[in-house]
Amino acid sequence: MYIGVDYYPEQWPKTRWAEDVRLMKELGINVVRIAEFGWQLMEPEEGVYDFSLYDEAIELLTSNGIKVVLGTPTATPPAWMIHSYPEILPVDENGVTISFGARRHYTVNSGKYHQFTKKIVTKMAEKYGQHPDIIGWQVDNEYGHEKSDRSYGALDRAAFQCWLKEKYQTLDELNQQWGTVFWSQTYTDWSQIPTPRKVYQEHNPSLLLDFDRFCADAYTAYNKLQVDILRSIVRKDQFITHNFVFTDQAINQWDMSKDLDFVSFDNYPVWGGLAEPIKPAAIAQQHDLCRSAKGGKNFWVMEELSGAQGWSRIGYLPRPGHIKLWTYQAISRGAEAIVYFRWRAAQFGTEEFCHGILDHDGLPKRKYEEVKEVIQELKTFGDEWINASYEAEVAAYYDIENAWAWGIQPQSDAFAYKQEFLRFYRPVHSANVLTDLVTAADDLARYKAVIVPIYFLTNSEFTEKLKQFVSNGGTAILSYRAGVKEENNFVTGQTLPGALSEFTGIQIHEYESLQTSQQNMVVGIKGTIKGQESTATIWCDLIEPTTAEVLAEYKGCFYEGTAAITKNSFGKGTVYYIGTALEDAMLDGLYDDILAEAQVDTFKTNGEVEVVKRGQFYSFLNHSTTETTPVKLPDGTWKTAATNELVKGELMLKPLQAVVLINE
Missing domain, CATH: 3.40.50.880 (Class I glutamine amidotransferase (GATase) domain)
Structure with missing residues (x-):
């Protein structure tokens, strides 16, 4: 199975790269994701392309036996583009144009942005689509995240009106389905229909729901635009995925996943400002959502938290054992690959305090050793585990x-x-x-x-x-x-x-x-x-x-x-x-x-112990940071999947301990 890291070679001097790769090999890393924010480097000015930095990084990684997943860089339009074509920028519900200066600063309804997207994706596909050690592609990054799912500008309004015309065919039908007789909102021309910008009271609920549907369809179409380009150029065995964030944005993950080979997911059980991780059930539910979005197919965790996270505020420090626990929880529920975010904490930029496997000093410490333990265990049984079935009742x-x-x-x-x-x-x-x-x-x-x-x-x-x-x-x-x-x-x-x-x-x-x-x-x-x-x-x-x-x-x-x-x-x-x-x-x-x-099989446990059956594998996960908890095992003799140690009767789980057993 693949265990990897999210790596940003552009954020480090080239003199450091060889040491990073050496440490990755020592750790057991076999895949990295790169380039998802590298548009400026690949197209430093309009129509001028330069892949030399990524050529060099990819050569170093792959010559050392590490496979590569490439991200298309469309989540970060470069400054020159926004300066020349400001109509690409999204507009919020108050009519304020969102500024350049962070990420996801585009409206998916910009025809100009579609043109630039086609060009950069095509150039990347032509450059790397036949590379033997590039195994797949991540399209964009976290569609709709950070309130980028909805835009309310002139381009969006025109596209919304076209979408409505296609859906309802006539204004009479739209007026009927929206109940526009209420508050004298009847439309007599398509051009009268607004995007739901700020009003004194509240918009028509039917308009609002259709606007969400429209926004989701626009993102699904934008994703398909990139996927279709890649499929027409790259090797058939290079997969195409996207890393979702399930936060109820105006994104339809089920529709979008139809165009992907499998779904990926970014798993952050704790984030800046939180005093403790979200509940184990909340993490599990997101994994179940991710697996189910593609009809039960295995998924990737393209970003798995490995250190304290935050931008201006830093969240809870994951305790010793959390990395392994959350890794095993993900695999138990259908993950077939884990990519840790991030390799090393950045020394500049918005994500300076998103800590990684390595912290700012770049030295291997506790988290590095915990990931090494995880990888060493998974080498003994991980491939069998990810191929085992998940059968829900x-x-x-x-x-x-x-x-x-x-x-x-x-x-x-x-x-x-x-x-x-x-x-x-x-x-x-x-x-x-x-x-x-x-x-x-x-x-x-x-x-x-x-x-x-x-x-x-x-x-x-x-x-x-x-x-x-x-x-x-x-x-x-x-x-x-x-x-x-x-x-x-x-x-x-x-x-x-x-x-x-x-x-x-x-x-x-x-x-x-x-x-x-x-x-x-x-x-x-x-x-x-x-x-x-x-x-x-x-x-x-x-x-x-x-x-x-x-x-x-x-x-x-x-x-x-x-x-x-x-x-x-x-x-x-x-x-x-x-x-x-x-x-x-x-x-x-x-x-x-x-x-x-209903005759549903249950497995009742005490404390904060989670048990997941995947094929012949049983995962026992103690989410408590303080309590050692006994678990009564079903009849028979069990063995640990990693060491073949025999266990019978009762399993004592230490705080944050994760154990995978197989029935003998």
Whole structure:
């Protein structure tokens, strides 16, 4: 398998390069990613190309047995280009043109920028597309990251109007689908339609959702422009990928991934200003998202955190063991290559305090030795591990358009889409249940249970698939605010949960949005959660059962005794509806019952231990920085994948320890 680093030879004197490569070889590095920010070096002035620096770096690396992944440099248009063609710059929602001086300073709707992109990608492909030791390409870098996913300028407005004309064909249809009769917003000419710049109140929700769709389509087309050029020139065995950052931008990773050989991902469990890493379930969910975006295909981690990160603020220092732990977590969930960010901390520029395997002094220390240990272990079993299958019994529905709709109308100051999606994903992670993320295009038949968190913006195709899945014997878990919106972002005219009413066996005639300062209580009345209490935050659906049975009720509010959680039989299957944001303990108890009834395999552990089964390999990952935790192993004799040491009965996991076992 490939274990590598992100390397920036242009940031170091050439007299240092040989020492860097020597240390990489000593470490066991076999691949580097380079050039993704090197446009100025490759095209120092318009139409003048110079690849000499990268020629020299590539020769040094490859002659020492290190393979290369090249990044196209389109995330950083050079100063000469912006000076001569300022129309390339994006415009924010206030109408302010974003300045040159950082990165991602282009609008994807600039025809001029497309021209420059075609030229540099073509020149790079012609130069390196047949090189025997260049194994692949990363297109651009982190599409849409740092608020670069949306631009509101004149070029964007013209492109948006063209996109709308193609989608709706007539203004009558657009006006109907957007409900423009509201507030006298009816359009009589395509040119009247704005990009959603700042207004006194709020824009039409249907316009906003279509603008997000338009922005995503524009990026998908821009990515395809680069991919098509590369495919027409480079060797067929040079892969093409892109390193996503999953932050609910106006980017459709599922659509874009269709044009890529596989998906890559940048994994930063902690970043500048954070006092501690994000929760293990949040990291796991992003890996599951990455794997699922390409139909379960293995992915690369193109940037894996290796040191404290930050720009003007520095984040938490990863503790000894974190590098290995996060590496093994990624591989457990489908990664087939790990590229650490970065080789050495920069001495200048915005990322001076993004620490790498080597710090500013360039000397190998603790982090270097930890990566060496990881690489030495993986040499013994890594290839078998990355070829092992990941077979999930549970799926969670993820629709980027639903995330956009929630971003447009969060309805509570306590609501955050990623936080609430994670709330309903976390219990299966806690039970160590293998989980895929699915969209409307996926087949649900192979799963035993499907979680559908905060299904606000419905998708008619998925709704019908879900009903069929449950009718055939599957289990569905829905949460508050399900069935509210139609696909054009209109609120349904049916009693909530709209098209899901018969399916869930409930009706919702009233609801309450709870702000940060508010909370109610829920008490369980059946099953494992009987007698258990939890706060109810963010939202309360006041549920009236029609055919469903009640599992929990509200307490201590004017709707005390009203159903908060229900269970309904539908066909041969079962539908659960959770009408509020519950605490972890009650959700865990509820999911215990649900998963047992659905006959889903679980592996309960104590503390912060995560267990992932990939083929014959079982990963045991202790995310605690302080607690040694025992794990009861299944019957039989086990051996460590790296050393063949035999283990039986119980495994003692030290803080941040990561162990991979195989059943004998």
